[in-house]
Amino acid sequence: MPQMNRSLEHVGIGFAAFLTPPGPEVIRFTVGQPDFDTPKPVVDEVKAALDRGETAYTRTQGSVELCDAVAHHLTRHNIQAQADDVLITPGCKQAILYGLMATLNAGDEVLVLSPAWPSYDGMLKLLDCVPVHVPVKRENYHPDFDALEAAVTPKTTALLLNSPNNPTGAVYEPEEIQRIVDFAIKHDLWILDDMIYGTLVWTDYPYTSPASLAGGAERTLTIGGWSKGWAMTGWRLGWITGPTQVMDGVKKINVSAATHVPTFMMPAATVALGLEEETAVMAASFKQRRNLMHSLLTELPGIIVPKPEGAFYAFCDITGTGMDDLEFATRALDEAGVQLIPGSLIEGGEGFVRISYAASEDDIREGVRRLSQWLNSL
Numbered sequence: 001m002p003q004m005n006r007s008l009e010h011v012g013i014g015f016a017a018f019l020t021p022p023g024p025e026v027i028r029f030t031v032g033q034p035d036f037d038t039p040k041p042v043v044d045e046v047k048a049a050l051d052r053g054e055t056a057y058t059r060t061q062g063s064v065e066l067c068d069a070v071a072h073h074l075t076r077h078n079i080q081a082q083a084d085d086v087l088i089t090p091g092c093k094q095a096i097l098y099g100l101m102a103t104l105n106a107g108d109e110v111l112v113l114s115p116a117w118p119s120y121d122g123m124l125k126l127l128d129c130v131p132v133h134v135p136v137k138r139e140n141y142h143p144d145f146d147a148l149e150a151a152v153t154p155k156t157t158a159l160l161l162n163s164p165n166n167p168t169g170a171v172y173e174p175e176e177i178q179r180i181v182d183f184a185i186k187h188d189l190w191i192l193d194d195m196i197y198g199t200l201v202w203t204d205y206p207y208t209s210p211a212s213l214a215g216g217a218e219r220t221l222t223i224g225g226w227s228k229g230w231a232m233t234g235w236r237l238g239w240i241t242g243p244t245q246v247m248d249g250v251k252k253i254n255v256s257a258a259t260h261v262p263t264f265m266m267p268a269a270t271v272a273l274g275l276e277e278e279t280a281v282m283a284a285s286f287k288q289r290r291n292l293m294h295s296l297l298t299e300l301p302g303i304i305v306p307k308p309e310g311a312f313y314a315f316c317d318i319t320g321t322g323m324d325d326l327e328f329a330t331r332a333l334d335e336a337g338v339q340l341i342p343g344s345l346i347e348g349g350e351g352f353v354r355i356s357y358a359a360s361e362d363d364i365r366e367g368v369r370r371l372s373q374w375l376n377s378l
């Protein structure tokens with residue numbers, strides 16, 4: 001057999017091993033997607049677009065209306081994007097890959113605040129770049145600026161930012177984002193800002209975009225999508241915007257890789273961005289479940305869990321139980337019937353488990369009751 005791409009040997013499979021659907025008797029705290037249906041007006045619009053026959057090739061970066069709608073949506077986060085510099089991608093994930101491809105060269109080092117969503121690591125390795133995992137502060141999962149400073153080398157080219165964060169649930173404060181911008185300016189770095197959870201924030205300060213701060217816009221790629229805030233994971237729709245020169249590169253990559261997202265989905269995605277009430281209801285429900293999950297988890301012996309600030313994950317330090325996270329997750333599944341993600345599947349996540357609260361309140365109560373019974377019986 002001819003040789004394969006050698007970079008693949010270094011690419012992991014993320015959470016996949018612990019995402020296998022278990023039997024119906026198991027409570028799943030593993031799934032990183034909203035448990036809501038896509039809002040009805042969005043579904044109605046995709047059907048109408050199909051009925052109108054919108055099935056042919058179209059504008060590759062996305063329809064004018066959709067790019068306009070994204071640019072308009074971003075103004076609520078104080079991001080001033082030109083609609084012509086917005087590109088629609090098959091999922092936020094692909095937008096991140098395009099952003100990395102447009103800014104990095106093989107051998108470049110990229111700072112990743114760790115633990116991080118595992119796909120960043122895989123993408124960087126696929127591009128023959130080097131993920132440099134910089135641990136966040138253990139007590140609140142916010143950036144450790146001394147550690148970031150110490151990790152910079154002449155090969156450092158970019159920093160990957162994700163706030164609200166998967167897996168930690170942290171939302172960085174506006175002052176911290178300003179420090180990240182200053183740091184990026186000092187070392188002449190790109191910032192790739194994955195704002196996929198930008199509308200799911202439970203703190204009294206909002207998601208803050210580096211592109212909204214002085215000196216940030218010219219070095220930030222803003223990347224997001226519909227999956228989490230609009231309950232549209234399976235639609236595979238994302239966006240990317242940034243400085244025109246970089247976006248010219250991203251457009252070339254998109255034309256070579258995808259051409260465009262399905263034509264009939266574009267008007268539906270536009271409708272989604274105009275919804276206020278439906279998205280607010282979903283966000284309020286996640287906030288309520290955050291409160292419930294956190295108050296129950298804090299009762300568990302041996303577990304420390306800072307209050308999640310955004311997204312729908314609680315990140316628990318389980319070292320006080322005497323188990324490592326793989327043993328904890330394996331035994332939680334086998335002995336308590338609760339599925340969760342062991343942190344050591346992610347670089348820097350050793351000693352932690354990720355618990356998704358995108359589950360019903362009944363499941364949250366029952367799942368934590370089972371964990372409590374199990375841990376107290378040990």
Ligand SMILES: Cc1ncc(COP(=O)(O)O)c(C=O)c1O
Nearest residue numbers: 032091092093117166196225227
């Ligand atoms: C931090 C982060 N970024 C991006 C994505 C991917 O989003 P999409 O499904 O739109 O590709 C996820 C999905 O879990 C995520 O957690």
